[in-house]
Amino acid sequence: MITTTFKKSYIWLSICAFYALIASLLLLSGDDWAWGSKEGWSRLENGFDYYNGRYLGNVIEIFITRSLLFRIAIYALINTGIVYMTWVLLNRKYSVPLILALVVSMPIAIYAETYGWLAGFANYNTSLLAILYILYVAKKKQPKIIELFLVLIVAFLGQFFVENVSVASIVMAVIGLLLAMFYKEKKVVFIMWLIGAAVGAYIMFSNTAYHTEGNMREVGGLDFTVLFTTMITSWSEFYFKDNLILIVLFTIVLAIIGKGQKYLVGSVVVIAMYFIIRNLVGLSSTSLPYYLLVVEFILMCIYLIALLIIVGKSKVKNENKRYFYTYFLYAIILLGPFLLITPFGPRNMLLTYILLVICLLLICDEKIEGWLAKGKNPIALAAIGLCATFLIMHGANKLEDQNRYDQLIEEYEAGAKYSTLTRLPFEKLGHDLTPRFDNLQRQRQIEYYNLPSDIRIRLSNYVHIEPEPPYGPIEPKYLR
Structure with a gap:
């Protein structure tokens, strides 16, 4: 019993350590540059009015773009929690490394905009964990009073992250309630879920951003x-x-x-x-x-x-x-x-x-479950290999990111007409890590890294220098 408990604790600590390392290697990009600057504080001072109703996600984003320790702690806890809640939703029947391997091997496009992007993580991963917890309590035959209260609170707070999850949470609660009525099971969990989700959604969508014509988040039309x-x-x-x-x-x-x-x-x-x-x-x-x-x-x-x-x-x-x-x-x-x-x-x-x-x-039937149980060691090795691969790729991006900004400044100070910004080796691990054109995100990038305001940037992908508007046409062979 003691040995089993130790092994389980070791596994969860290892997963937590893996996500903590990923958090320490993540690069700010896209919206992160805005949240990590004065623009983020101005949105907070305005109560995020005319911006969006992702109140909790926005606050988390403000702090994780400013504090490395807070980023590591919240990133590791939330993402370890996702693996844990997935495991318990499956009645702890499958090995934890199997669950981790399936989570990590998601399509890279999903990973890039959630696990690889702080703005995505702050909203999507957190709301995911909230829904998984509610589903876990809803699945229990006899939930405790404290668990029912937590469902109400989590359902309410979980509405302040992502709009589609906020809407879907209400629909999911209604469906769960109807199924509980059909199977003649306890309905209180779904009632608490529905109340919390409905009140939270009302507050979220009361934000003027959803009622302002021309706003990208406008409801209607x-x-x-x-x-x-x-x-x-x-x-x-x-x-x-x-x-x-x-x-x-x-x-x-x-x-x-x-x-x-x-x-x-x-x-x-x-x-x-x-x-x-x-x-x-x-x-x-x-x-x-x-x-x-x-x-x-x-x-x-x-x-x-x-x-x-x-x-x-x-x-x-x-x-x-x-x-x-x-x-x-x-x-x-x-x-x-x-x-x-x-x-x-x-x-x-x-x-x-x-x-x-x-x-x-x-x-999976009993035959498949038996095969998975027998193959738990190879599965564990596969999970370790996946995690190690992601650490190596994120580590390479981190190292190259520092070098490329040093090179950028050196070229600027040397009087070069254009300063070259080298693309990262694993750009698909994140979202908009290197803005392609001289757009809003590029301006935020320049401001965040305190680059000279008059710097003229062109991109390199280790092989070609890519001229870009307005400094020159992009030849077809350079387009990616």
């Missing part, structure tokens, strides 16, 4: 004409097509649990092969004709319908099926608003991705 186009492009891209690892894993699991369903399993395998090859050759919605995007959307729908049918006919435990269908529905609901609302980016996929990971493990 939805354009239904773009619904289908959005659905077959960015929406289906983020939800399904970019999730190469999940497509592979879901297909393997379905092939194992789908005995006697050869036509459904066969269709799933064929469709999965298409999207795997599509992903490997680097195709995307921007490089394909409209008619092919429609075909891909139909294939995606067939895959998802087959998935639902195979699970329903499988010998997976009924309780697991129930939670699978519930979380699968939640995963879609979270992205529903973005069929009509912009901006929509990979960061909006974080909670959906984690719910899909939970769905994947919920439908």
Whole structure:
């Protein structure tokens, strides 16, 4: 017992240490430069009026861009908490390294805008942890009074991070309440969830930013004409097509649990092969004709319908099926608003991705669970390898970031007409780490690093110097 407890503590401390190291290596970028400057304080002094209702996320962002210790502490605790809550939602049935490996191996675009970007982390990771905690308490047969009170508080506070999660939280609470009524279970958890979420959402959307014409966050004026186009492009891209690892894993699991369903399993395998090859050759919605995007959307729908049918006919435990269908529905609901609302980016996929990971493990039968138990050592090594890889890449970015600003100043002081800013080796790990043009983010970058206001920057990618407007045309061969 003591040995087991020690091993578990060692694992959680190791995960916490991993995220603490990542936090120490993260680079400020994009909106971080604004939050870490006077602009961030001015937004706070104004109560974030006319900006957004992400009150808690904004406050966290202000502090993590100014205090390294606070950044390390909050980043490590929140992200370790996400792994922990995912683990307990699965009844502690699977090894912690397996959960960590699945979380870390999310599509790099999602990682870049959440784990790799402080502004994204402050809003998306924190709201994710709040929802996971509520789902954990809702799943308990006999929640304690203190847990019910915490659900009310967490549901309320969780509304001040991300708009789509704020809306989805209310819908999820309603669905949970209806399911509890259908199964004749205790409803108090969902009532507390609904009350907290509704009150929080009311306060959040009372911010004038959502009622000011022309504001990017204005509520209203939805354009239904773009619904289908959005659905077959960015929406289906983020939800399904970019999730190469999940497509592979879901297909393997379905092939194992789908005995006697050869036509459904066969269709799933064929469709999965298409999207795997599509992903490997680097195709995307921007490089394909409209008619092919429609075909891909139909294939995606067939895959998802087959998935639902195979699970329903499988010998997976009924309780697991129930939670699978519930979380699968939640995963879609979270992205529903973005069929009509912009901006929509990979960061909006974080909670959906984690719910899909939970769905994947919920439908694993006893045979698969046995294989995973026997392979826990290789899985642990794979998790360690993934973590080490991310540390190396973030470390390289950190080192090169300091060097490139030193080079920038040296060239400026030497009287160069243009000062060269070298791109980072792993720019895909973050969001807008090197603003491409002389735009608002570039100006924020110059101000944050106290660079000369008259400095003229051009970019380099280690091979080419890239002239850019207004200092020169960009030749096609330099475009990325």
